Amino acid sequence: MSADHHHHDHGHDHDHHHDNRYSDMQARVKALETVLTAKGLIDPAAIDVIVETYETKIGPRNGARVVAKAWSDPHFAAWLKEDATAAIASLGYTGRQGEHMRAVFNTPETHNLVVCTLCSCYPWAVLGLPPVWYKAPAYRSRAVIDPRSVLAEFGLTLPEDKKIRVWDSTAELRYLVIPERPDGTDNMSEEELAELVSRDAMIGTAIAGAPA
């Protein structure tokens, strides 16, 4: 949408059941940025840096490197279990929405799945910004009551006797799922292993990929 489509008359908001202020988000957000800039409260260039950072620097490749190292280095895996925040920081991944990390390891018996039913808590430092579905009502409502059907919608069918543990991120701990290492990867380097680890595998809506 562009500002050209912003044709609603705000003087008649009371005639509508919903608030027309938000019918054109492009215009609404632009107005807000304009006001705050005029007041000297924000630096638009800072917004550019924030966006660039999350588009290019902080994303699920960070988490994939954590997983690959955990698969390759038993000492690192043990550290990750004991103190995930410090172990992850040792790879350079720190900061906003990664201040208090916990790593949860899938096993042959148990599959882990992470959700935030109350808002959109997500481990930004290792996975970047959350996908839309993670923040939307369908996932947040159903992950805790019917995770098996949710996983099926991602194309993941678990054996019936596989236990499912759902972690609802209700406090400031942020969870990273460490998927099981796929078979046939014994000779792969950390870099190659990281390629097998998708964002969804670290949320728990997928498993790690098989080597090509």
Place this chain on the structure above:
Amino acid sequence: MNGPHDLGGQMGFGPVAPEKDEPYFHAEWEKRALGLTLSCGAFGAWTIDESRHARENIPPAAYLSASYYEIWMRALEVLLERHGFATRGEIDAGAKQMEPATPKRVLKAEMVQGVLARGGPCDRPVDTEPLFQPGDRVRTKNFNPETHTRLPRYARAKTGVVEAVQGSYVFPDGNAHGQGENPQWVYTVVFDGGEIWGGGSDPTLTVSIDAWESYLERL
């Protein structure tokens, strides 16, 4: 509060719709919305708990039909007005009409990397020993405050087991309302699926929450 945000176990939202190769942003305004939210958070005028509560307070019909960045923007406008930085009328007009309150800091471009790398840790020391230890059976309290809480409705008055003592953290229920940080111990508490959802629930399911100490009673 029993708001629209407290979604665990609700029904009727349809299938999850993962988008293949989803971009980080679906419109230019979403980029600005992210940056504005972080930039205004840097004012130091409100806490993450107050901002979460502002989002929960969006009327249910609007909350459930809004995209998440729209939720952020609606809440941000409330916070900006509440703390004297910008009025609804100014945003409607897209023009400055009054001098704002003074922020503790203005986030400049050169500060961004440092601010993001530091984050906002909210672990705080407490003087007391943890009341509970791993393996303890506990029951969550039953309460329905009109104010902020991080105990979801589906996990109230339920029996579970403490799995881990996770440290002590700012207590959001009070902090969201300007009552200070009052840190408490936080525990990971695990519930059997059947305890929460009753008959017919997945027998292999366990669900955990992270619960502040005052949410819990010893069994």
